[in-house]
Amino acid sequence: MYYVARVDEEKCATYKCKQCTLFCPEANTLMFDEERNTAYVNEPRCKGCALCVYVCSDLLKRDCIEMVMVTAEE
Amino acid sequence: MGLRYVQPAPGFKEYLPKDYVDLIDFGPFGKEVDVQHLGDFKEILEEHPMCAGCWMAYFVRVFYASLPNPEDTIVLGTAGCARLALSQAAVPFIYGNYGDTNAVASGLTRALKIRFPDKTKDVVVVAGDGGLMDIGFSMTMHSWFRKEKFTTIMVDNEVYGNTGGQESGMSPKGVQLKMAPKGKKFEKIPATELAKQAGCVYVVKLSPTSVKRTAKVIRRAILAARHFGPTFIHAYTSCNIEYSIPTEEVLKDAREREKKDFGFEEYMTDEVREFFEEIEKKKEVKK
Ligand SMILES: Cc1ncc(C[n+]2csc(CCOP(=O)(O)OP(=O)(O)O)c2C)c(N)n1
Ligand code: SF4
Ligand SMILES: [Mg+2]
Numbered sequence: 001m002y003y004v005a006r007v008d009e010e011k012c013a014t015y016k017c018k019q020c021t022l023f024c025p026e027a028n029t030l031m032f033d034e035e036r037n038t039a040y041v042n043e044p045r046c047k048g049c050a051l052c053v054y055v056c057s058d059l060l061k062r063d064c065i066e067m068v069m070v071t072a073e074e
Numbered sequence: 075m076g077l078r079y080v081q082p083a084p085g086f087k088e089y090l091p092k093d094y095v096d097l098i099d100f101g102p103f104g105k106e107v108d109v110q111h112l113g114d115f116k117e118i119l120e121e122h123p124m125c126a127g128c129w130m131a132y133f134v135r136v137f138y139a140s141l142p143n144p145e146d147t148i149v150l151g152t153a154g155c156a157r158l159a160l161s162q163a164a165v166p167f168i169y170g171n172y173g174d175t176n177a178v179a180s181g182l183t184r185a186l187k188i189r190f191p192d193k194t195k196d197v198v199v200v201a202g203d204g205g206l207m208d209i210g211f212s213m214t215m216h217s218w219f220r221k222e223k224f225t226t227i228m229v230d231n232e233v234y235g236n237t238g239g240q241e242s243g244m245s246p247k248g249v250q251l252k253m254a255p256k257g258k259k260f261e262k263i264p265a266t267e268l269a270k271q272a273g274c275v276y277v278v279k280l281s282p283t284s285v286k287r288t289a290k291v292i293r294r295a296i297l298a299a300r301h302f303g304p305t306f307i308h309a310y311t312s313c314n315i316e317y318s319i320p321t322e323e324v325l326k327d328a329r330e331r332e333k334k335d336f337g338f339e340e341y342m343t344d345e346v347r348e349f350f351e352e353i354e355k356k357k358e359v360k361k
Contacts, residue, residue, distance in 0.1 A: 018110075023285075024113075024132075026121075027119035030113060031114075047127070049321035050322035051127055054325060058326075
């Protein structure tokens with residue numbers, strides 16, 4: 001089991017702000033899908049730091065990202 | 075090195091790993107990418123073992139996305155945390171012995187000028203506070219005195235992170251670290267002042283809280299080093315482990331330090347200023 005960030009894509013698509021993607025410390029991890037207008041997490045690369053949650057919730061008050069526990073099979 | 079070496083030979087592409095093919099199709103080689111589009115393109119930095127939420131890892135990510143010419147760049151690092159990520163990118167990386175990065179970079183820059191007189195090759199050192207201001211101090215200073223034309227970037231986490239928390243010349247006065255239990259007795263070394271005195275033509279101190287500004291500074295430092303002389307960036311890249319910063323708060327910490335003692339400072343010689351004004355004018359004409 002490990003901890004990863006997950007984006008509420010419907011909610012995120014209403015903002016299209018692309019701010020979290022600029023602050024993730026990992027490359028090719030928190031990506032933006034231009035077609036669906038939402039950020040999404042490449043989960044196997046996420047290290048679970050929750051910096052993106054700080055950007056989305058604390059700085060921007062948008063609450064589109066939450067940390068979730070996943071298992072390897074998921 | 076060079077665009078020709080990055081592109082796969084015809085018929086070979088289908089056999090290459092997906093990450094490499096993505097890099098050719100959606101990566102930054104041969105085009106100018108805007109760092110504000112991070113998350114839209116394939117980055118040259120790959121997975122690496124730096125800690126979760128590490129601000130130095132974040133800086134390395136922005137650094138690679140900011141290179142003006144990644145296909146013609148050589149990065150030099152040394153013992154210390156940053157090389158764990160620096161070595162995992164699609165850019166040639168040289169691991170200097172601890173302390174000698176700037177001596178190696180001096181020789182390399184000169185050799186590249188001789189070997190490729192008609193091409194632009196960028197050499198960039200990215201090393202820690204211990205690597206550049208303690209053990210590598212004399213070689214860093216002498217490369218600046220000799221006006222060697224390459225960029226030095228100090229990723230300052232104010233501690234020897236990789237070896238478990240010894241104080242460095244860049245640790246702030248009074249700070250208690252695992253292996254400085256009585257608190258550090260001396261001030262932080264004034265690295266940017268030394269760089270100016272030693273002859274660097276472009277010197278910046280920053281806390282990387284704005285991607286746009288960080289990228290601009292990295293590009294400027296590399297461009298100025300091509301033509302005029304040594305350039306230096308001193309970046310605050312906290313160690314959340316040794317300074318016990320919760321990972322989700324490293325950006326908050328970087329913003330607080332920016333207000334306190336890492337406010338943005340940019341120095342350049344008149345010659346360099348004119349050069350940037352010229353480039354920026356040309357860009358506006360193109361638009
Ligand atoms: C000549 C030499 N002396 C000592 C070491 C051990 N050593 C490895 S990393 C390191 C400290 C790194 O500190 P810094 O340069 O600040 O980088 P950080 O890990 O903090 O990013 C030391 C002392 C070494 N590798 N080589
Ligand atoms: S939790 Fe950290 S590593 Fe994972 S997507 Fe968010 S910022 Fe990136
Ligand atoms: Mg250090």
